[in-house]
Amino acid sequence: MIHRAFLIAVIVVITSSFQHKPNDLEDSKTIKIMTYNIWNGFDWGKDEARRDEFVTWVDFHKPDVLALQELCGYTQETLLREAKKWGHPYAEILKTSGYPVGITSNKPIQVKAKILDGMHHGALHCKTNGIDFFVIHFSPFSYKKRHLEAKTILEKLFQISKEQNKYIVLGDFNAVSPFDADLYKNKANLISTMKASEVEHDHVRNLCHGDLEYGVMGALLGYPLIDVTQRYTTGWDNRISCPTRVFETKKGDKPNENSKRIDYILASPFLAEKCINAKVLNQKETYYLSDHYPVLAEFEL
Numbered sequence: 001m002i003h004r005a006f007l008i009a010v011i012v013v014i015t016s017s018f019q020h021k022p023n024d025l026e027d028s029k030t031i032k033i034m035t036y037n038i039w040n041g042f043d044w045g046k047d048e049a050r051r052d053e054f055v056t057w058v059d060f061h062k063p064d065v066l067a068l069q070e071l072c073g074y075t076q077e078t079l080l081r082e083a084k085k086w087g088h089p090y091a092e093i094l095k096t097s098g099y100p101v102g103i104t105s106n107k108p109i110q111v112k113a114k115i116l117d118g119m120h121h122g123a124l125h126c127k128t129n130g131i132d133f134f135v136i137h138f139s140p141f142s143y144k145k146r147h148l149e150a151k152t153i154l155e156k157l158f159q160i161s162k163e164q165n166k167y168i169v170l171g172d173f174n175a176v177s178p179f180d181a182d183l184y185k186n187k188a189n190l191i192s193t194m195k196a197s198e199v200e201h202d203h204v205r206n207l208c209h210g211d212l213e214y215g216v217m218g219a220l221l222g223y224p225l226i227d228v229t230q231r232y233t234t235g236w237d238n239r240i241s242c243p244t245r246v247f248e249t250k251k252g253d254k255p256n257e258n259s260k261r262i263d264y265i266l267a268s269p270f271l272a273e274k275c276i277n278a279k280v281l282n283q284k285e286t287y288y289l290s291d292h293y294p295v296l297a298e299f300e301l
Helices: 002-027 037-046 048-061 076-085 141-162 176-183 188-200 216-220 229-234 267-276
Strands: 032-039 066-068 091-092 101-105 110-115 124-128 131-139 167-172 263-267 274-280 296-299
Touching: 032 048, 032 124, 032 131, 032 167, 032 263, 037 048, 048 076, 066 131, 066 167, 076 091, 076 101, 076 263, 091 124, 101 124, 101 131, 110 141, 124 141, 131 141, 141 167, 141 216, 176 216, 216 263, 229 263, 229 296, 263 267, 263 274, 263 296, 267 296
Parallel strands: 032 066, 131 167
Antiparallel strands: 032 296, 066 101, 091 101, 110 124, 124 131, 167 263, 274 296
């Protein structure tokens, strides 16, 4: 009888463990997050061929959340209609004028704030998939303006981080990272081109005392926000995000020599620990979809 009772107990334990296994697997998932600046909303909707290629490309990669910049000419309805083509039944847009940002998702989206005051293009604060997202597009013309925009975002983060440890700031920051400083040392043509632009245009001030300015990204990284792409990439070729080859008169296999990394996915320390991969998708398939390359990060939650 003792042996029989022992065997029954073992069977119960084994059966119980199998019953709980599926639930454990359901509790863990991988989430793919992407950000993409789509260059003037495909010429305000007139470049239908490029837009169709983009829709097909996104559907192939199947992100769970997609942040977008330069949704020029888009409305809430048109963004949602396109989002459904890549499997996202939810979409939100910041505004319908200028250069809007937006977000699409495979899960419901809660809009928490539309941040316009003091911002060049604005920012969208949403929550989806249990994560707070700040979709941003900082000023392309002034590093001083970008500092003010970063301060605004950091003030918002300070408030939500008291109650939430899952947050991400992503988009087009128009700023270079101190993590990449060594990669720009031999890019003399990049600096000279930027200097020429400042001579030609009074409103363009992206250099600080004639050199690249790293303080905007430094402030965000020091919050701390974690640059997940930096953790999974090495070298200039793997990190550059803008411009693509779309402005080149001749097609080629190499990136634009004046490219920089200005598009990022910055994660909270908690989420950064869950990141299993991150990269800039700057290969041939995205050379001509936009003037920016997309950035993709995967998290195992």
